[in-house]
Amino acid sequence: MSSARAHRSALLSLSLCVLAITSCRITTEPASNENPATNVVISTTPPFQTKEPERYSATRTITTFTNNGDTVITKTLIARDGPMRREERDGIVYLDLPEGRFVLLPDLKLYAAATREDEPATPEEGDANSPDRLLHTDPISTTYEPLGSETIGGHSTSKYRIVVNNSRSENVVLNETLMWIDDALKMPIKSETKAPDGTRTAMELSGVALDADKQLFQIPAGFEKIALNALQKQLKAVRLNPSLQ
Secondary structure, three states, X not given: OOHHHHHHXXXXXXXXXXXOOOOOOOOOOOOOOOOOOOOOEEOOOOOOOOOOOOEEEEEEEEEEEOOOOOEEEEEEEEEEEOOEEEEEEOOEEEEEEOOEEEEEEHHHOEEEXXXXXXXXXXXXXXXXXXXHHXXXXXXXXXXXXXXXXXXXXXXXXXXXXXXXXXXXXXXXXXXXXXXXXXXXXXXXXXXXXXXOOXXXXXXXXXXXXXXXXXXXXXXXXXXXXXXXXXXXXXXXXXXXXXXXX
């Protein structure tokens, strides 16, 4: 399976995608270990609330195990300070600032102005099974099953099994996801997804801190601003010849 296909399979994971976490209506209470829930809630909206902290930083790791034995790991450093956001992966930094959106190549000390359409789709976007659509769309049916409480990396979480019947094809396709929502932060910090083709995808947040260095949301001094197409050519040249860094 190609890397692009493996990345697309990561869409099935309920990651913290900063675009995927919005406020949802509560329809049931999380269960506890002492009295695990036995009733399955059928709904097109989640039986829990999620939100993204106004200010935080973390590392999101998405690991995809393909059905032919390959493993693809994507690590993204993410940070938010109100309306300002930063994502860094594969040596590229994406900044959302009040004055606009920018793409930075730190190794080359270059940056360019961009729009969200200029950024390649990430594993969390652009698919019927992305986290946002998984949480907020209307397929045939979505089954939410509370599985009680569990401690993950020192975080107290509520665990759910989510099964989506995808109606966007002629045949109904079942995708099953286990998701752990941090009880204090009210956001997913871990998920595991199984796709019908045998692909498995795991997402986990680590190093979560309710703080973010102000410098993360600044274009460093000494960086040269160039046109976006010129920056893309520079990036392509570096990938073909890493010694140019």
